[in-house]
Amino acid sequence: MTVQPVGSRPGGGVQRGSSGSGLADVIDTILDKGLVIDAYVSVSLIGIEILSIDARIVVASVDTYLRFAEATNRLDLTKSRKPGLPEVVQTATSGGGGQQAPQPEQPEQLEQLEQNKERSPLEAAGDKLSDFSDAVPRQRRQEG
Amino acid sequence: MDQSATYIYGVVPQDIEVDAEATGVGDPPAKITSIRHGKIAALVSDVSPGRPLGTPKDLYAHEQLLNATAAEVPVLPIRFGAVVASREAVVEEFLAPYHDEFAAALTELEGRSQYVIKGRFDEDTVLGEILAENPEAARLREEISALPEDAARDHRIRLGEIINQSIEAKRDADTAAMWDQVEPVTVMRTVRQPSHELDAVHLAVLVENTRQDDLEHAVEDLGRKWANQVTLSLFGPMAPYDFIVSQDQDGE
Numbered sequence: 001m002t003v004q005p006v007g008s009r010p011g012g013g014v015q016r017g018s019s020g021s022g023l024a025d026v027i028d029t030i031l032d033k034g035l036v037i038d039a040y041v042s043v044s045l046i047g048i049e050i051l052s053i054d055a056r057i058v059v060a061s062v063d064t065y066l067r068f069a070e071a072t073n074r075l076d077l078t079k080s081r082k083p084g085l086p087e088v089v090q091t092a093t094s095g096g097g098g099q100q101a102p103q104p105e106q107p108e109q110l111e112q113l114e115q116n117k118e119r120s121p122l123e124a125a126g127d128k129l130s131d132f133s134d135a136v137p138r139q140r141r142q143e144g
Numbered sequence: 145m146d147q148s149a150t151y152i153y154g155v156v157p158q159d160i161e162v163d164a165e166a167t168g169v170g171d172p173p174a175k176i177t178s179i180r181h182g183k184i185a186a187l188v189s190d191v192s193p194g195r196p197l198g199t200p201k202d203l204y205a206h207e208q209l210l211n212a213t214a215a216e217v218p219v220l221p222i223r224f225g226a227v228v229a230s231r232e233a234v235v236e237e238f239l240a241p242y243h244d245e246f247a248a249a250l251t252e253l254e255g256r257s258q259y260v261i262k263g264r265f266d267e268d269t270v271l272g273e274i275l276a277e278n279p280e281a282a283r284l285r286e287e288i289s290a291l292p293e294d295a296a297r298d299h300r301i302r303l304g305e306i307i308n309q310s311i312e313a314k315r316d317a318d319t320a321a322m323w324d325q326v327e328p329v330t331v332m333r334t335v336r337q338p339s340h341e342l343d344a345v346h347l348a349v350l351v352e353n354t355r356q357d358d359l360e361h362a363v364e365d366l367g368r369k370w371a372n373q374v375t376l377s378l379f380g381p382m383a384p385y386d387f388i389v390s391q392d393q394d395g396e
Contacts, residue, residue, distance in 0.1 A: 014360070014367045015377040025379075026203045028339050029260075030210075030224040033385035035155075064341050065304025072271050072285055072303060 149227050150234055151191040154210050154383065155220040155246045158185045168209050169202040170195065176209060179231055181239035183247045187213065188234060191227055198225070210383040218253035220246060221383035249388070255353050256331060258387065259380030261322060261363055263345030265311065269373050270342070274310040281306045311342070318344045318374065325366045329358040334386050344374045348386035356381070 151169055158180045167173035167189075174189035187209065191197070206224050213219045228234055239246070275282045284303040288296045315338065322345045323333055329351065336346040351359050360378060367376040 014364050015375070016360075017377065017379050023200050023203065024339060026200075026207050028336075029382070029385050030203060030207050030221070033221070033223065033388075035220055035222045035388050062301055062304075065301045065308060068271070068304040068307040068341075069288065069300035071267055072275065072281070072307060073288055075268060075271050075275070 147193065148190045149193045149229055150188050150231050151197075152222050152226045152228065152234060152238070153187040153189075153206060154213065154222050155239070155250070156185050156187060156213060156217055157250055158183050160185065160213075160217050162187065166209060166212075167205065169197055169205050171199075171201070173201075173205055179234050179239070181235050182243050184239060184243060184250065186234050186239055187219075188231070193227070197227075207382075210385075211381070214257050214383040215381050218250045218256070219383050220249055220253075220388055221385050253384060256350050256384070257353060257356075257381035258384040259349050259351055259356075259359060259378060260336070260382065260386075261326070261345055261347045261349065262377045262379070263318060263322070263343065263370070263374040264340065264377075265314070265342045265344045265374055266372065267342055270311060270314065271307065273314075273373075274307055278306060278310060281310070308341070315344055318370075319347065322347055322363075322366060326359060326362050329355050329362050332387055336386065344370075345376070350384055350387050351380075353381070 151174070153168060153176070156178070160178065162176050162178050166176040168176050169189065170191055174191060176187055176189050178185040179188055203224060210219060210221045214221075228237060275285060281303060284299050284306070288299045288303065291299065319335055323335070326333065326347070326349055330349040331352060332350040334348050336348055338346050349359065363376060363378050367374075370376065
């Protein structure tokens with residue numbers, strides 16, 4: 001018997017993979033699950049404490065509620081299609097510009113909307129985490 | 145000064161052979177070796193106490209080693225970040241005192257591995273359902289569109305709260321449906337906390353390796369039924385992270 005990498009297998013309509021799809025899934029699994037060795041022996045946990053705290057994002061918050069409300073208001077109940085670009089643009093400009101020509105800040109707003117739509121807090125945390133761990137891993141919690 | 149410590153990944157049966165190419169945490173990634181004691185062995189690598197752990201690369205390395213191992217042999221995964229002072233300490237403080245307990249757990253895991261089932265609601269579909277089912281949500285949506293943005297803030301929060309509650313209820317229902325669907329083909333099941341606000345299902349299951357195809361088919365069947373509402377993913381085989389409980393750990 002050996003230890004070696006394993007490939008994923010095809011899985012019909014269901015997405016398949018050997019593990020989670022991103023850093024958030026990994027954190028979810030290996031920082032939160034598995035045997036806690038210090039239940040058995042004293043060990044030093046080197047610099048990982050902050051990472052595990054950051055990963056514990058509360059799922060529901062006012063931000064979540066506002067995001068849901070926004071997504072609901074964007075929803076076109078008369079059609080089954082997903083909101084396309086024109087609809088998003090309309091949302092982005094409804095504050096002021098009316099039917100004026102596109103304004104310079106528009107692309108930015110658009111991007112913001114898209115980001116809000118696509119990214120979960122945890123995924124965002126994952127990004128933050130990677131920035132963070134590149135920058136600050138020198139913080140040591142316990143030693144020896 | 146640069147004294148080496150020992151990082152522990154997991155516990156396996158003593159007769160496994162570690163792939164010479166296998167690497168783990170650290171930069172450059174450290175070579176994996178095993179430390180045997182009686183019927184069991186620990187998968188370990190040297191780690192420099194001077195370098196903090198926890199970069200994304202470290203996390204992936206830990207997970208990938210355990211998952212690759214789990215695909216071949218039973219393995220007790222250790223939570224990320226376990227370091228002891230020396231190779232000798234691995235035996236003295238860890239393998240020897242708990243030898244029988246670990247050996248028994250490995251026997252129980254023989255021929256079994258873990259999978260994780262994840263489902264994500266299609267946002268527009270689920271929001272449409274909620275508006276159709278919940279008159280208050282539909283009314284709030286109308287009111288919000290008639291009000292200036294500042295004035296509607298409370299309405300928006302209330303609407304979002306209703307949506308969140310409705311999604312939680314749907315999540316519970318879908319999780320229960322998936323649990324029932326996979327129960328006949330799995331050994332154990334456990335519900336994981338949602339990792340995303342649109343999670344529909346997040347389950348970990350322990351399955352006999354001979355029944356992996358049955359599991360896939362069971363998940364796919366429900367996936368077809370939910371095709372427009374929920375996107376399903378099936379991850380595995382992986383180490384049985386969700387089915388290993390150490391002493392004094394239950395209170396967590």
